[in-house]
Amino acid sequence: MRLFRIFFGIYALVVFLVSLLVVIPAYVIIFNFCSKARAPHVAHKVSRGWAAFLMFAFFIRLKLEGRSKIDPNQTYVFISNHQSQLDIPAFACTCSNSFRFLAKAELVKIPLLGYIIKNLYITVKRGDKNDRGKSIDAMKRSIDEGVSVFICPEGTRNRSDKPLLDLRDGAFRLAVQAQVPLAVLTLKNSKDLNSPNKMLQLSPGTINAVWSDPIDTRGMRQEDVPALKERARQLMLQHLS
Numbered sequence: 001m002r003l004f005r006i007f008f009g010i011y012a013l014v015v016f017l018v019s020l021l022v023v024i025p026a027y028v029i030i031f032n033f034c035s036k037a038r039a040p041h042v043a044h045k046v047s048r049g050w051a052a053f054l055m056f057a058f059f060i061r062l063k064l065e066g067r068s069k070i071d072p073n074q075t076y077v078f079i080s081n082h083q084s085q086l087d088i089p090a091f092a093c094t095c096s097n098s099f100r101f102l103a104k105a106e107l108v109k110i111p112l113l114g115y116i117i118k119n120l121y122i123t124v125k126r127g128d129k130n131d132r133g134k135s136i137d138a139m140k141r142s143i144d145e146g147v148s149v150f151i152c153p154e155g156t157r158n159r160s161d162k163p164l165l166d167l168r169d170g171a172f173r174l175a176v177q178a179q180v181p182l183a184v185l186t187l188k189n190s191k192d193l194n195s196p197n198k199m200l201q202l203s204p205g206t207i208n209a210v211w212s213d214p215i216d217t218r219g220m221r222q223e224d225v226p227a228l229k230e231r232a233r234q235l236m237l238q239h240l241s
Contacts, residue, residue, distance in 0.1 A: 059204030
């Protein structure tokens with residue numbers, strides 16, 4: 001079984017790299033010829049199509065509950081737990097709303113993929129307090145432009161035996177500051193198909209995910225952030241336990 005997962009992981013890596021070469025021209029066209037306002041929406045459609053192809057090619061099915069809870073015309077702060085590399089394409093497939101991911105600044109250095117991240121995502125140097133502040137401002141501008149933001153508040157993949165790592169405040173402060181709903185997605189088992197500690201070991205199967213009812217932040221203030229964070233944490237834990 002372990003040998004199969006290694007070979008399947010290598011196959012998936014090859015599929016990913018070849019598909020990246022195929023889609024990169026589409027992103028180049030979008031970022032250079034679409035208007036600044038339209039580009040993120042068009043690019044997100046390409047990302048969703050690419051993600052759906054990857055899931056199909058990897059023989060992975062997404063079983064999603066609560067899709068109807070997400071209004072396709074609403075701007076949100078989306079959050080989710082983070083278990084494996086499979087989460088990124090899974091996130092893209094969970095709703096049709098255009099959104100920008102918050103990503104580590106180091107990812108911009110990856111050839112080709114870094115080009116997409118630089119132009120579509122919002123990046124942050126996690127150890128730099130000033131840069132974290134700038135990323136919050138960039139995410140607020142994105143929301144003001146009608147493009148949602150997707151954040152993994154654990155800050156990294158969960159490599160521990162705990163169901164959930166401690167959540168950082170940024171996503172919750174942003175939702176309160178922007179006064180937009182906080183939408184909580186819980187991935188239940190992506191780590192069973194792709195271990196966070198052994199990225200090249202992959203197996204086909206089904207990822208189970210669920211959207212909780214979005215939390216209305218209208219009228220909340222920054223002093224409400226701890227309670228909001230705990231509420232989101234409990235929503236995730238009830239599906240992970």
